[in-house]
Amino acid sequence: xxxxxxxxxGTILQAAERVLSRNPAASMEQIAEAAGVARTTVHRRFASxxxxxxxxxxxxxxxxxxAVESSYTTTAPxxxxxxxxxxxxxxxxxxxxxxxxxxxxxxxxxxxxxxxxRDRCDEMFRRARDSGLLRASADLTWVxxxxxxxxxxxxxxxxxxxxxDALATRLVDTLLHGFGER
Amino acid sequence: xxxxxxxxxGTILQAAERVLSRNPAASMEQIAEAAGVARTTVHRRFASxxxxxxxxxxxxxxxxxxAVESSYTTTAPxxxxxxxxxxxxxxxxxxxxxxxxxxxxxxxxxxxxxxxxRDRCDEMFRRARDSGLLRASADLTWVxxxxxxxxxxxxxxxxxxxxxDALATRLVDTLLHGFGER
DNA sequence: AGAACTTGCAACATTGCTGTTGCATCTTGT
DNA sequence: ACAAGATGCAACAGCAATGTTGCAAGTTCT
Numbered sequence: 001x002x003x004x005x006x007x008x009x010g011t012i013l014q015a016a017e018r019v020l021s022r023n024p025a026a027s028m029e030q031i032a033e034a035a036g037v038a039r040t041t042v043h044r045r046f047a048s049x050x051x052x053x054x055x056x057x058x059x060x061x062x063x064x065x066x067a068v069e070s071s072y073t074t075t076a077p078x079x080x081x082x083x084x085x086x087x088x089x090x091x092x093x094x095x096x097x098x099x100x101x102x103x104x105x106x107x108x109x110x111x112x113x114x115x116x117x118r119d120r121c122d123e124m125f126r127r128a129r130d131s132g133l134l135r136a137s138a139d140l141t142w143v144x145x146x147x148x149x150x151x152x153x154x155x156x157x158x159x160x161x162x163x164x165d166a167l168a169t170r171l172v173d174t175l176l177h178g179f180g181e182r
Numbered sequence: 183x184x185x186x187x188x189x190x191x192g193t194i195l196q197a198a199e200r201v202l203s204r205n206p207a208a209s210m211e212q213i214a215e216a217a218g219v220a221r222t223t224v225h226r227r228f229a230s231x232x233x234x235x236x237x238x239x240x241x242x243x244x245x246x247x248x249a250v251e252s253s254y255t256t257t258a259p260x261x262x263x264x265x266x267x268x269x270x271x272x273x274x275x276x277x278x279x280x281x282x283x284x285x286x287x288x289x290x291x292x293x294x295x296x297x298x299x300r301d302r303c304d305e306m307f308r309r310a311r312d313s314g315l316l317r318a319s320a321d322l323t324w325v326x327x328x329x330x331x332x333x334x335x336x337x338x339x340x341x342x343x344x345x346x347d348a349l350a351t352r353l354v355d356t357l358l359h360g361f362g363e364r
Numbered sequence: 365a366g367a368a369c370t371t372g373c374a375a376c377a378t379t380g381c382t383g384t385t386g387c388a389t390c391t392t393g394t
Numbered sequence: 395a396c397a398a399g400a401t402g403c404a405a406c407a408g409c410a411a412t413g414t415t416g417c418a419a420g421t422t423c424t
Contacts, residue, residue, distance in 0.1 A: 005399095005400080008400085024206065025206075027380080027381060028382070028383090029381080037401075037402085038401065039382095039383095039402095040384085040385095040401080040403080041400080041401060041402075043384080044401085047383085048382080048383075049382070049383095132363050133363065134361045134362060134363065135361060135362065135363050135364070142352065142356075143361050145335055146335060146356060149331045149332065149334070149335040150328065150331065152331070153331040170324065174324075174328060174360065175361060175362075176360045176361060177359065177362050178356060178357050178358045178360035179316045179317060179320045179328075179357060179358060180315065180358030180359050181314050181315065182317070182364070190371095209412090210411075210412070210413090211411080219371080219372085220373070221372095221412095222371080222372070222373080223370080223371060225412085225413065226371085229413085230412080231411090231412070
């Protein structure tokens with residue numbers, strides 16, 4: 001029973017992500033339909049629409065943080081870490097792109113975790129700069145913003161059969177060297 | 183009379199952009215309030231909500247195309263053209279960021295113009311590559327997607343007092359060289 | 365001043381979404 | 395088989411936004 005219930009919850013969250021990423025104003029009816037359940041069932045799991053969206057956001061945010069923490073390391077060379085973190089985040093971002101963009105939430109925990117990840121990201125780039133991977137003149141705030149934008153773009157791909165690793169390789173190369181002739 | 187009417191329309195479109203960029207689900211009431219007019223007045227100008235949003239989209243799209251066409255040239259060096267186009271587009275994007283992201287519209291004209299601009303952009307990067315500004319191995323589709331993403335990011339700035347020219351300089355430098363040590 | 369036009373305001377109907385409940389049905393665990 | 399729980403379905407109330415209309419008041423042009 002319990003496992004069934006949880007499976008239903010997961011199915012609904014996935015459906016919500018899928019539907020809302022295409023149309024943020026989609027109704028509960030459309031989400032329920034995409035999940036293959038009745039609208040009342042959705043309401044039994046999530047008291048309100050906000051509750052559902054918040055749950056989806058919290059779920060994706062947790063996965064996001066896990067993806068970063070599990071692959072971040074200060075022992076490997078910065079370039080390796082950057083690549084691993086990027087690939088790992090992309091794996092989550094591809095499936096939870098909409099939810100991951102919702103940095104604001106009724107749940108303050110979500111904002112806290114996002115800030116935490118942001119700090120980790122800043123730390124990663126600071127180390128990259130100190131080690132000479134990035135130029136000393138690089139504005140780290142701008143670097144992070146560009147990095148987030150590239151992740152968004154890479155994950156929102158109408159792309160050929162590139163897997164997360166290939167996407168990460170291209171993304172990191174773009175971030176480090178751009179497109180200009182060297 | 184006529185000029186008053188047009189001024190009202192412009193005020194409403196600006197208010198719509200301002201309000202909807204913060205909250206895409208904002209009501210006509212909120213838009214009217216931001217424009218300093220009664221909700222009924224908005225409805226007299228725009229038959230429906232969709233009509234208003236479409237008008238806003240069409241307006242911004244036109245400005246977007248004008249910004250590109252007025253600064254694009256095949257005579258100046260590609261780097262100069264790239265910078266001018268970028269700065270010009272940013273000037274529009276800063277004020278019409280929400281509307282410019284709406285590439286889909288009931289008006290097929292909007293989609294056409296967007297495709298037109300996209301083609302012009304591709305041409306610009308093709309010339310840049312042929313001239314040696316970009317690497318020969320650069321994937322021009324990816325270049326354009328990154329370029330659009332950077333423009334979005336640069337215009338959505340919680341940024342210091344950088345004007346469009348400074349933003350363009352930083353953006354083009356990022357696009358061409360990234361952040362890596364050379 | 366008078367005509368033409370625009371606006372604000374209040375009121376109203378309509379619509380679509382949300383959230384709730386009761387009940388029959390089906391599944392799952394024991 | 396039996397009990398407990400989950401689901402689908404239909405129905406309902408409530409609500410907020412949309413879109414419409416009539417009218418009085420204000421503005422602009424002649």
